[in-house]
Amino acid sequence: MPTEIRPGVPVGGFKTVGQIHATNDLVINRKQNALAVAVELLTDHIPGAPVVDEKGEFIGFVSEFDILRALEAGKDLNKLTAEDVMAKDRIAVTDDTTIDQAVKLMEEKRLLNLPVKKDGKVAYSVTRHDLLRAWIGLGVSFE
Template sequence: MLSSIKVRDYMTRHLVTFRAETDLFCAIHRLLEHRISGAPVVNEQGELIGLLSEGDCLNGILSGAYYEATGGTVGAYMTRAVETVSPETDIIEVSQRFLRGHRRRFPVVEEGRLVGQISRSDVLRAVKSIAQHDDNWELRSH
């Protein structure tokens, strides 16, 4: 049953994103403002080129402090090797990938473009939805 549920059905579509040329302190402000721990970095075509996490931001701040140069851009500190999923990936596979890789979220990419993000809580929401649906069916059948 869960293998028929696709990432597309539960992913978040409206994301905070950054461009590589975004000022690092501006990005930090947006992460704090939106209370998120990271965000995808896209180019002009909406293609995923990286991910900026709180850890990347801390690295940027510490590097700046070490070299006595504050600031920089998102592109200088973002993680470039990003593991992604397709919108057609099933929830079971994503769950397994979450457990294997200790990730909290995956960007969702379709035909090279960022189309959303799936998180652990999105997967739990999918499971809860199915469980509630099954409970309602069982109640009606008795």
């Protein structure tokens, strides 16, 4: 089957997470108000984001599911922070993680987003959409 060469795609296709132009660069501060987090996720159409402390260290992940759980429990999002509602699992990959490994991890852990660390700090997250786009060879341009 012939391979179509697309602008922005490296020869041989994308191999690592670091080569992907991610669509989710949102990173949340642990003290950010939970209602503000919910609004930001909704406004940006992002299902979740990594949470960092004041030093920029990755401490957890907050998702729409975490916000929904807090609401379902009758909690007032105005009185909570991202740290109060986030999942404390610190599942992340590095920019040299292969796309195949990232797909398997996301499938195994049932993740919608996967934080990516660069130089020890969370730089962005890749989504299933980003991985699918990279897998089929779509570059950074949607043209």
